[in-house]
Amino acid sequence: MTELEKRGGDLGVEVRADDGGKKTLKGYAAVFNRDTTIGDYFIEKIAPGAFDKALHDDVRALVNHDPGRVIGRTKSGTLRLDVDTRGLKVEIDVPDTMDGRDLWTLVERGDVSGMSFGFRVTKQEWDETGDLPVRTIHEVELFEVSAVAFPAYDDTSLAVRSLEAARTERANHNLLAAQRRIAERRAAMEQKIRGIRQDTP
Numbered sequence: 001m002t003e004l005e006k007r008g009g010d011l012g013v014e015v016r017a018d019d020g021g022k023k024t025l026k027g028y029a030a031v032f033n034r035d036t037t038i039g040d041y042f043i044e045k046i047a048p049g050a051f052d053k054a055l056h057d058d059v060r061a062l063v064n065h066d067p068g069r070v071i072g073r074t075k076s077g078t079l080r081l082d083v084d085t086r087g088l089k090v091e092i093d094v095p096d097t098m099d100g101r102d103l104w105t106l107v108e109r110g111d112v113s114g115m116s117f118g119f120r121v122t123k124q125e126w127d128e129t130g131d132l133p134v135r136t137i138h139e140v141e142l143f144e145v146s147a148v149a150f151p152a153y154d155d156t157s158l159a160v161r162s163l164e165a166a167r168t169e170r171a172n173h174n175l176l177a178a179q180r181r182i183a184e185r186r187a188a189m190e191q192k193i194r195g196i197r198q199d200t201p
Helices: 098-109 156-199
Strands: 005-009 013-017 023-031 036-038 042-046 060-063 066-073 079-083 087-093 114-127 134-148
Touching: 005 023, 013 098, 023 098, 023 114, 023 134, 066 087, 066 098, 079 134, 087 134
Parallel strands: 042 134, 060 134
Antiparallel strands: 005 114, 013 023, 023 087, 036 042, 060 066, 079 087, 114 134
């Protein structure tokens, strides 16, 4: 089962309507190099390039991360994703459905003012030299973007498990490295002993 994390921020979402009646929501689902504290456990930031591969994924646009409330899709061209120096840009052609009309009204009123995204990390880096660990996300698999009423960072438990997995991997690596050094020293000592024995008349 895919462990889907969700992140968001109060980056704002705009409504744009043209003369032909086409309605489009625009905003940023994520920004790069912004430090965000996750549940007082660690700091997280997204590195430029993290979404480059994800731009080719078949991504859905949802309302409040609800998979039953699809309002756009990259495959159909009703959701468009792009990356600039700031972050992940989102454009959604709002459908003439109940969800679409309601969402348009809520964004116009300012009741819905944020965007968020659902993802799985495929490449990351942890730095624990500071007061709080720092997680830098270098690459993600992107599943959905959402217009949300509460664009708070959540799914902290999944990210904490990722930190624990990184610590376990590092501990295992250190253990293997220590075992290798011990084996190398033992082999060198045995070779030295063999040499002494050969030199002894």
